[in-house]
Amino acid sequence: MNKQALLRTAFASVLAVTATSAVMPAYAQAAKEKCFGIAKAGQNDCANASGTHSCAGQNKVDMAPDEWKYVAKGTCEKMGGGLTADAAKKMADKKMMEKK
Structure with missing residues (x-):
């Protein structure tokens, strides 16, 4: 895998984790x-x-x-x-x- 593809994958992973973390507390508080x-x-x-x-x-x-x-x-x-x-x-x- 080339360096640019690796960076894109890492960035996408960080975005996914951040988005999930932001949604979970609001969902958890609803209950x-x-x-x-x-x-x-x-x-x-x-x-x-x-x-x-x-x-x-x-x-x-x-x-x-x-x-x-x-x-x-x-x-x-x-x-x-x-x-x-x-x-x-x-x-x-x-x-x-x-x-x-």
Whole structure:
């Protein structure tokens, strides 16, 4: 194989991998939803709802109602979380009342 054909093949391979990588996360997210109130300390997926940080892995406490993780659609509430930060806070408050 000559040098030019090899370069074309390599370039086409890089383009194919890049295109596939760009599509897969969007597809994967379509089957997921944000679930607030279930992330353990240091395991949140991105910025929190209250705006105190903007990166994954920065939450300081377990199950904070303003922290979230991606979960499979339909499983959030089964895990004890909420689809919004307000819903997660209400669930956390309810659990605290049940403990008393």
